[in-house]
Amino acid sequence: MERERDRKVKIPYQTKKQEKKQQQQQQHQQKQNTAMKDSYTVSANDGGGQGGSPPLPPPPSAISHRPSLTGIHNVGFTSDDSGFGSGEATGGRQELGLQQRVDVKPKRVMQMIGTFAAALAHLGIGTIIGFSGVTLPQLTDQESPKFSLTDFQATLFSSVIHLGATLGCVVGGVPHAFIGHRWSLLVALPGSLVAWLVLFFSRVPWLLILARGVLGFTMGVTCFSASNYVKEFAHKDLKPSLLVALDALRQSGFLLVYGLGYKAHLSWRYVAIICGTLTTVVPFLILLFLPNAPRWLVLRGRMDEAERSLQFYRGRDYDCRSELLKIRNKLERRRDSVTMTDQLRNMRDPVLLRYVVLFAFLHFVSQFTGEVVISAYIVPLFELAHASSPYDDAIIVGAMRVLATLVYFLGVQRVGRKRxxxxxxxxxxxxxxxxxxxxxxxxxxxxxxxxxxxxIITISIFSFFSNIGIPVLNLVDVELLPGTAKATGLAILYGTYYFGGFIATLTYPTMIASIGPSSTFWVYCVFNIIVVVIDYADLPETRGKTSEEIITREREDDVSKKGPLPSY
Structure with a gap:
């Protein structure tokens, strides 16, 4: 006993301190590993969810193991990638070189590249809608030696894209849950290029109209997929700026096609091939090298791929693990709203259903305010107004559309939505x-x-404020619809919006011929006032409020007026 006591006395105090500190680090690391394993486990009690929806599959591929100084260490999200750790840069973590990086901000370069690809697809939307505005004078020239469109064919040529977009939003939205937004774009962009090529080579009027319908369909798919792809990979601090970039490029598409048709120096065929190549080939090639969106990968249970996707868009030093866990937990809470059937069931709530119907009507009416017909018939409209330089005036209007997007971005967070x-x-x-x-x-x-x-002054002012009012109206949709019904609800609203555009562009030439341009634009003026009245009377202010808060307050108001609402 005396020998043992003497041996203990000879042990330096500093060695005991290091041993105690190492034991504390080992205990902390074991607790952290246990918590991480539990976070990837879907309990048996969660199976089925509401409405019989299947649970999110556990991602065994996302969990790997390797030896460390503290034994078996869970590195499903490796510390050298995310920097997520105990907060002490000592001991074994120093030896592994895994310094904590929790406070590292996400990189922006790859997010901007991904947004650039999606923005080019949105640029194509502007060129598709605005194409007829500068090419109809050539296409309807009866003295053309090749062929020309009749008045009825020209009307279909301008309007059929909106009918195709309606189908693209409703029907084309189904595969998104299975293949993701990136693959939806990779399928839609080649289809759009083929339609542009048919437009370039066609010598038959009805083939031109068919190609325009296909362009409308791909436009509907692209509009939904590109914006949602950016939403799913963009960091929350950068997301508003990136989404505004999409809107700015879409409006720039009008300016691009108006500029290419400037004074008809280019044939409408060459305008088509330039627009088609720039807005399909370039984004397609970029998307080939981009990963799928992290949120969609988490939804499919592919956590290892989701980690690599986040590392691609955030940088290797960013805390990817923490953000992935937040995405997973959020999806777990919304397991009862994964499928379209689940979301349709959730929309049976009387308050939510009333808002969906109201917004569907507003989106339909907003297409008769004049915005869609002015963009589709811009040069013929200035010719109707006896403008001396209709193509010059069209470029001015296109520039005002782009400027309106920038002003919208600066003002939307400072001014109330209703105002x-x-x-x-x-x-x-x-x-x-x-x-x-x-x-x-x-x-x-x-x-x-x-x-x-x-x-030119009146149409420029109209285009400027119209491209502020309509985006704000779309923003209210997104802010008001809860996550349990947002995807399906927005698909319905987009479809209604484009169907209204089809009716508006189809009826515009008939209205001009039957009641005259003055009465036609008085009708469009009245529809603007209708939107104002509905917004003032029925729409809530959504700035600074969540959809749950707004719907709960509306439900309480209905209960106080009419008694309890039925529960579903």
Whole structure:
């Protein structure tokens, strides 16, 4: 006993301190590993969820093991990638070189590259819609030696893209849950290129119209897939700026096609091939080297691929593990709203159903406010107004559309949604009223006959504020619909929006021929006022509020007025 006591006395105090510290680190590491393993385990009690939805599969491929100084260490999300650790850069962690990086900000370069690919696809949307605006004068030229479109064929040529987009939003949205938004784009972009090529080589009018319908279908798929792909990989701090970039490139598509058709220096065939190549081939090649969205990979139980995707978009030093766990937990809470059937069932809530119906009506009506017909018939419209330089005026309007997107980004977070919608559509209605008076004056007193600047001023003001009001209206949709019904609800609203665009562009030439341009734009002015009245009377303010808070408050108001609502 005396020998043992003497031997203990000879042990330095510093050695005991290091031994105790190492034991504490080992205990902390074991607790952390246990917590990580538990976070990847789906309990048996969770199976089925509500409505019989299958549970998210546990990702065994995401969990691997390797030896470390503390025994078997779970590195499903390796510490050298994410930097997630105990907070002490001592002991074994120093030997492994795994310094904690929790405070490392995500890299932006790869997120910007991914957004650039999606933005080019959105650029194509603007060129598809605006293509007819600058090519119809050539296509309807009866003196053309090859062929020309009749008035009815020209109307279909302008409007059929919106009918195709309606089908693209509703039908094309089904495969997204199975193949993801990236693969949806990789399928839609080649289809769009083929349609552009058919447009370039076609010598038959009805083949041109068919190609435009296919372009509309791919436009509907692209619009939904590109924006959601960016939403799923973008970091929350960078997401608003990246989504605005999508809107800016979509509006730039109008400016691009108007510029290519400037004074008809280019044949409409070459305008088609330039737009088709730039907006399909380039984003397709970029998307080939990009990963699938992390959220979709987590939803499919492919956690190891989700980790690599996040590392690609955030950088190797970013805390990928923590963000993936948040995504997984969020999806677990919404397991009862994964499928379209589940979301349709959730929309049986009376308050939510009322908002979906109201927004569907608003989206349909908003297409009759004049925005879609002005973009689709921009050059013929200026020719109708006897403008001396209709192609120059079209470029000015295209520039105003891009400028409106930037102003929207700067003002939408500072001004209430209701105020923006009401003020924007009021100004749009006033601009169309002045334009209607101008058209009336052309056939009467001709007071404004010497003022060619009036059409360009009124249409530019209208295009500017219309491209603020309509995006805000779309933003209210996203903020108001809860996650348990958002995907299906937005698909319905997008489909209604494009169907309204089809009816508006189809009826515009008939209205011009039957009631005249002045009365036509008075009708569009009235529809702007209808949007203002509905927004003022029925839509809530969503700025700074969650959808759950708004719907709960509306439900409480209904209960106080009508008694308890039935529960589902």
């Amino acid at each position: 923006l919608v009401i003020s924007s559509f009021l100004i749009c209605g006033f601009s169309l009223a002045v334009l209607a008076i101008s058209f009336y004056d052309q056939s009467r007193d001709k007071i404004f006959s010497d003022y060619e600047v009036i059409p």
